[in-house]
Amino acid sequence: MPVKSRAPRAGTGPNGIQVIARAAAILRALKEGPDGLSLSQIAQRAGLARSTAQRIVRSLQAERLVMAASPDGGIRLGPEIQSLGDAARVDFVKLIRPLLEELWRATGETVDLAILRENRLIFIDQIPGAHRLRAVSSIGVVFPLTNTANGKACLALMPDTEAKEIAKAEWMAEGVRRNLGKLLRDLRTARKTGAAFDVDEHTDGISAVGIAFRDEKGSYYAVSIPTPSARFVRNRRELTKAILRIARLVKSTAARTGPI
Numbered sequence: 001m002p003v004k005s006r007a008p009r010a011g012t013g014p015n016g017i018q019v020i021a022r023a024a025a026i027l028r029a030l031k032e033g034p035d036g037l038s039l040s041q042i043a044q045r046a047g048l049a050r051s052t053a054q055r056i057v058r059s060l061q062a063e064r065l066v067m068a069a070s071p072d073g074g075i076r077l078g079p080e081i082q083s084l085g086d087a088a089r090v091d092f093v094k095l096i097r098p099l100l101e102e103l104w105r106a107t108g109e110t111v112d113l114a115i116l117r118e119n120r121l122i123f124i125d126q127i128p129g130a131h132r133l134r135a136v137s138s139i140g141v142v143f144p145l146t147n148t149a150n151g152k153a154c155l156a157l158m159p160d161t162e163a164k165e166i167a168k169a170e171w172m173a174e175g176v177r178r179n180l181g182k183l184l185r186d187l188r189t190a191r192k193t194g195a196a197f198d199v200d201e202h203t204d205g206i207s208a209v210g211i212a213f214r215d216e217k218g219s220y221y222a223v224s225i226p227t228p229s230a231r232f233v234r235n236r237r238e239l240t241k242a243i244l245r246i247a248r249l250v251k252s253t254a255a256r257t258g259p260i
Contacts, residue, residue, distance in 0.1 A: 036069025
């Protein structure tokens with residue numbers, strides 16, 4: 001009895017792989033043309049014949065991966081791309097919460113998580129310290145960059161030219177004058193050691209050590225341990241060691257989920 005040949009599944013075999021590669025080339029071309037591209041432009045940028053590009057674009061439109069850019073024509077990325085991106089995006093706030101808890105257990109001090117938005121730090125998570133005398137801020141509070149440990153940790157991830165522009169703008173907005181040379185030295189130390197410090201700079205009687213990192217979208221985050229200054233002076237080495245260990249865990253976790 002003759003055996004019927006089985007048709008290859010969609011997307012398998014050399015032809016299927018080639019179609020996927022061509023579709024990916026078209027999507028990448030559209031990513032570089034957010035206002036929309038004509039079929040001729042898509043074909044040219046993706047290195048395809050116009051007829052081939054047209055056939056693949058039709059299939060992508062059926063899946064809502066591309067859409068018409070305007071009634072007059074042109075193609076742009078479709079809404080399904082955004083949905084796929086949202087599903088793949090790592091939620092670093094949830095991801096880092098167990099590490100914040102670990103840092104809190106190791107130190108007994110308040111642990112803060114902040115995100116950089118428009119050159120200001122916004123506190124988005126916090127675990128209050130276990131001591132009766134402790135440093136606590138409210139979620140949503142905005143902090144400056146140049147005189148806070150977490151702010152300086154963020155600036156240390158940037159080139160000096162960018163950090164200087166941010167510092168000058170911050171000081172102008174606050175109507176203050178600060179030592180730019182000292183700030184740049186602090187940033188160099190932070191880059192070398194991995195941690196930044198605020199010793200009675202932002203708030204009298206409160207000192208802190210901070211680290212910063214970036215998520216897969218390039219957003220800046222910072223973790224800090226604000227502590228009453230008298231206790232900070234006694235425990236500075238231990239607090240720094242604990243937060244640097246967490247910094248290594250953050251990078252290790254990020255390496256498994258996407259680049260920081």
